[in-house]
Amino acid sequence: MTFTQRQISPFNPTENTRTMGKGMRAAVLFLLSVLVLIGILGGRLFYLQLIEGDRNQQLAENNRIRLIAKPPERGRLFDRKGNILASSRLAHVVYLWPIAQPKDKWQPTIKRLAELIGVSAQTITDKLEQEGYNSPNLVRVSTAISPKLVTVLSEHSLELPGVKVEPEAVRYYPNGDVAAHVLGYTGELTAEELPKLREKGYRPGDVIGKSGVEYAFENQLRGEWGGQQVEVDAFGKVLRILGQKPPKSGNAVKMTIDLDLEKAVEKILGEQQGGIVAMNPNNGEVLAMVSHPAFDPNLFSGKISEATWKRLQEKDHPFVNRVLQVYPPASTFKVVTMTAGLETNKFGINDVLPTYPYLDVGGFQFWDHNHAGFGTIGFSEAMAYSSNTFFGQVGMRVGEKDLATWARKYGYGEYSGLEIKEEETKGTVPDEEWKKRVIGEPWYVGNTLNMSIGQGDVQANLVQVSMMTAAIANGGFKIRPHFLLEDSDAKEWRQSLNISPTNLAAVQKALRSVFDFGTAAALNSSEISMAGKSGTAQDPPRLNHAWFTVYAPYENPEIVVTVFAENAGGGGGSAVAAPLAVQTIEAYMKIKSMPNSPINPPVPAVNSN
Structure with a gap:
């Protein structure tokens, strides 16, 4: 086998040097581009790790770790002899978990939920937006639903991502309308009340005293929120419970009423x-x-x-x-x-x-x-x-x-x-x-x-x-x-x-x-x-x-x-x-x-x- 060797013409001595110069310039340009890119990436890494490192670590942690808040049981009201005037009983409550799905995925869920529980889609949307789509806090959208409705929501759970039915203590008055004007009643925070009470730790859907001593003794009766710290996957599914702080029940109040x-x-x-x-x-x-x-x-x-x-x-x-x-x-x-x-x-x-x-x-x-x-x-x-x-x-x-x-x-x-x-x-x-x-x-x-x-x-x-x-x-x-x-x-x-x-x-x-x-x-x-x-x-x-x-x-x-x-x-x-x-x-x-x-x-x- 023979190889053909290219001959350099004696009449054109620059031909080979020009070709070699072009290759070197390309190499140099490539090398400079790589160095600039490395510099940019390095600078970005320096910024992210050293300057914004703590913040980004926290953001990453927040994407993996969630705190699911748990409401406290309201303090009980007693008469002067120890008879219960107001207490709690177990009920099931419907919540939304905002971070469970992206903002653009919520409307089909809300529409279906509204049909099942009889609450308008706009009302549910308003409550979700008040809390924020990236909030890890549960947002109450309905209180004390019937056992039948609990079953219905369970059967349609695949259509309701981010919807949770949780057991919760709701207010109960064992004597019905006896002393109603003294005791008053409780109810969900309104949109008008929420801005005034956010700084005190209240959330959309929270239940507060609306009248009577329920309102007057709100600070004593309310209690402190607790919650679970959980690890979640990319879809918001809970992988394991990392720790929990039990809610602290409100204080009991003994009244002068007989x-x-x-x-x-x-x-x-x-x-x-x-x-x-x-x-x-x-x-x-x-x-x-x-x-x-x-x-x-x-x-x-x-x-x-x-x-x-x-x-x-x-x-x-x-x-x-x-x-x-x-x-x-x-x-x-x-x-x-x-x-x-x-x-x-x-x-x-x-x-x-x-x-x-x-x-x-x-x-x-x-x-x-x-x-x-x-x-x-x-x-x-x-x-x-x-x-x-x-x-x-x-x-x-x-x-x-x-x-x-x-x-x-x-x-x-x-x-x-x-x-x-x-x-x-x-x-x-x-x-x-x-x-x-x-x-x-x-x-x-x-x-x-x-x-x-x-x-x-x-x-x-x-x-x-x-x-x-x-x-x-x-x-x-x-x-x-x-x-x-x-x-x-x-x-x-x-x-x-x-x-x-x-x-x-x-x-x-x-x-x-x-x-x-x-x-x-x-x-x-x-x-x-x-x-x-x-x-x-x-x-x-x-x-x-x-x-x-x-x-x-x-x-x-x-x-x-x-x-x-x-x-x-x-x-x-x-x-x-x-x-x-x-x-x-x-x-x-x-x-x-x-x-x-x-x-x-x-x-x-x-x-x-």
Whole structure:
């Protein structure tokens, strides 16, 4: 075999050198390109490893390690004897796990889930977007689903990637609508509430207290989130649990409410629209608080159907706590008028006044309720008979300024101190300055007369009337009503009204005369000595409201009860409200002799829609 050898022409000596130069330049360029590429890669590696190394390591770790948050069980509410007022029961809850699939994969899942659980796709999407598609936290989209729906979701699990059905403790009220307005209810965070509470660790779908003590004691009841640290694969599937922090349950709260008395008072009030509050006059503990109509707070632990919600709305404002709403206090306010008359020295305890069918003031006739008057009488008879013309004369001589001063001393026109302040209306103590500012009119003598008998613009709630009655019962001290049993500050807080002992005894005697020979004489008891005052408030064109406030025993008071019957008519406070108040006193005396051991029924299984 022979090889042909290329000859270099002597006439063209540069031919070979040009060819070799081109090859060298190409090599050099290639080498430079490689060096530049290595430099870029090296610089990038230097940046990623040394400058951004910690951050990227964390990102890589986050792609592999997830923290699945677990909500805590809400703290339980107990009555003063240890009976459970609110606890938890096991239910199944539907969650989304945002990181389980990419953002663009979620909509088919959401659409199918919405069809199965009856929650709109937009609502589910909104909750997911509030939390974020890259969040490792579970997002609640439905609460307390039925066992049947648990089975349905399990059967369709392949169509629902990223959807989890988890067991969870949901709020449970074993006594149904008993003490509903005191306890309140829980519910999911709204879109409006979430931004304000995120900084406190709340998440979309979290359940919080919405009203009552559930709202007031949210910080104590809420507890602390826990969770599991898990390792996941590229598809978000859990490979193993690396560690876990158990959720910390919320604190139990023991309340002043006596469940036995609460149930008894619920029956006493019955279907009468209105409210009853019973409290200890010496330390402000609220023993019972009933408002009718009411609602079952268990309804809010799951999904409320449209039919159920419509039925609730057909009632006359069942979510309004009538004990904390304000109305004209009517003749119960005569306690304020008597106190003001005696403490300003405009009257003495033995003074008497003539009474009339009516008082003519400024061309207006202010009638006594019997349209005849009661002759010449003193304070005890006037309180017993509830004479408008007697107390109208007292009020006009005292004047609106001193009436207003003493009303405020008793607690009118201000919040009572109850923990559920957001649901309380503080009412009105009118005076000349108030009328000019609010109504734009001058103050007239007729306004003073109306105020002195608890009519006109004066407004008060049942707790304020109870505070006034308690001050007379306990020796002249303003106390702070409260629901928290362990609240030593509230229990020990007492503010002297500085009523002279002689005048205080005169007011106590006048309230006792209501039972001895006055408007409540038919209810006088040889077993339980009581003192109190009736009231009938006008509410044209509707029927009159009925009031009665009472304390017992007269010699050593343990309980104050105030009853309000809304638009009751039928004879007013003495005929409608007084019997309910006396029945409450009798129930209290009977219950206090019963054993204190709690009786808590077993928690039933969830049966939600």
